[in-house]
Amino acid sequence: QVLLVESGGGLVQAGGSLRLSCAASGRTSSATVMGWFRQAPGKEREIVAAITSGGGLTYYADSVKGRFTISRDNAKKTLYLQMNSLKPEDTAVYYCAADRTIRLGITTRRDDYDDWGQGTQVTVSS
Numbered sequence: 001q002v003l004l005v006e007s008g009g010g011l012v013q014a015g016g017s018l019r020l021s022c023a024a025s026g027r028t029s030s031a032t033v034m035g036w037f038r039q040a041p042g043k044e045r046e047i048v049a050a051i052t053s054g055g056g057l058t059y060y061a062d063s064v065k066g067r068f069t070i071s072r073d074n075a076k077k078t079l080y081l082q083m084n085s086l087k088p089e090d091t092a093v094y095y096c097a098a099d100r101t102i103r104l105g106i107t108t109r110r111d112d113y114d115d116w117g118q119g120t121q122v123t124v125s126s
Contacts, residue, residue, distance in 0.1 A: 002026050002098040002115040009094060009120030016086050016124070022079040022096030022117060031098035033106050034072055034079045035059075035113060038092035038122075045095065049081060050106045059106045064090075086124045093119040 008020040024031065035050035049070035050059045058070055069082040079096055097113035107113075 002028055002031050002100065004096045004098060004115055004117035006094065006096050006117040006120040009122045011123045011125065012086055014086060014088055014124055014126050017082070017084045018086065018122060020081040020083065020094055020096075020120060020122075022081075024077045024079065024096075024098070027100075028077050030100045031115075032102055033099040035097045035099070035106075036070060036079075036081045037095045037097055037110065037113075038090075039095070039119075040089075040092040043092075045110055047108045047110065048094070050099075050108070051079070052106060057106060059108060083122070086122075088124045088126045091122060091124050093121050095119045 003026045005023045012018055032053050033050055036048040037045050038048050039045040048061050051070045051072055067085045071080045096117040098115040100114045
């Protein structure tokens with residue numbers, strides 16, 4: 001199991017930036033892909049971005065392409081999400097997740113991710 005703890009959420013004005021962090025512990029070597037998901041009130045949890053273990057492959061949802069950047073520091077066992085040009089529609093609880101299955105590429109299916117953090121709230125005011 002991989003234990004995940006998110007931080008860095010908060011309240012920001014539209015157009016601002018935030019950087020989320022996700023500290024991993026436990027069987028971190030088993031996490032083949034790490035991802036960020038978000039869930040807004042009344043909506044389903046959706047994938048935002050994901051990255052393979054070596055960082056060579058990334059995925060971004062269309063809604064965040066060009067604004068968000070996912071990265072990971074394996075030495076620090078930390079996943080990051082740099083969020084720029086934030087919009088009110090980015091308001092949600094953001095979750096870090098780990099996929100421990102060896103696959104070709106990145107899965108975007110929520111149910112394929114095995115371990116989840118507790119979430120961090122991001123609120124973007126207009």
